[in-house]
Amino acid sequence: MAKDAFHDLVKDALIQEGWRVTDNPLTLLSRAEGGISTDLGAEKIIVAEKGLTKIAVEIKSFTNPSLIHDFLRAIGQYSGYNVVIRLKKLERTLYLAMPIFAYEKLILYDFVQAIIEENGIKFLLFDPQQKIIVSWKE
Numbered sequence: 001m002a003k004d005a006f007h008d009l010v011k012d013a014l015i016q017e018g019w020r021v022t023d024n025p026l027t028l029l030s031r032a033e034g035g036i037s038t039d040l041g042a043e044k045i046i047v048a049e050k051g052l053t054k055i056a057v058e059i060k061s062f063t064n065p066s067l068i069h070d071f072l073r074a075i076g077q078y079s080g081y082n083v084v085i086r087l088k089k090l091e092r093t094l095y096l097a098m099p100i101f102a103y104e105k106l107i108l109y110d111f112v113q114a115i116i117e118e119n120g121i122k123f124l125l126f127d128p129q130q131k132i133i134v135s136w137k138e
Helices: 007-016 067-087 100-106 110-119
Strands: 020-023 026-029 036-038 040-045 052-059 093-099 123-127 132-137
Touching: 007 020, 007 040, 007 052, 007 123, 007 132, 020 026, 026 067, 036 052, 036 067, 052 067, 067 093, 067 100, 067 110, 093 100, 100 123, 100 132
Parallel strands: 052 093, 093 123
Antiparallel strands: 020 040, 026 036, 040 052, 123 132
16 A cells, blocks of 8 residues: 555654654554554653553545545544454554644534544644644544
């Protein structure tokens, strides 16, 4: 599968924040099992807490004319990946990485807020201009 337009930007921004990219991509299911991968797997030792935080990141660019269409498509992938992560007991928290401009427009819609809440979607929001992670939304 082809890399998203912002794949390297998000990977570099994670590294800049102290994350170690462990998988690029992170295979959730082998080809024999269905061949599913998220864009990145990363881990970070949390200084103030015990243990290791591990994440999986699905990166979306939201560059098509319809942000709603891109969002619904991304949510379908996110939900499916989350199920696989849970079933395979991969002990990773899944994040949907998206440009802050797309999130700020989408969050204005009540139905988008409801989808986010009902699906427990976690976001990694980045600024494509500044090439940084702006916010993590849980």
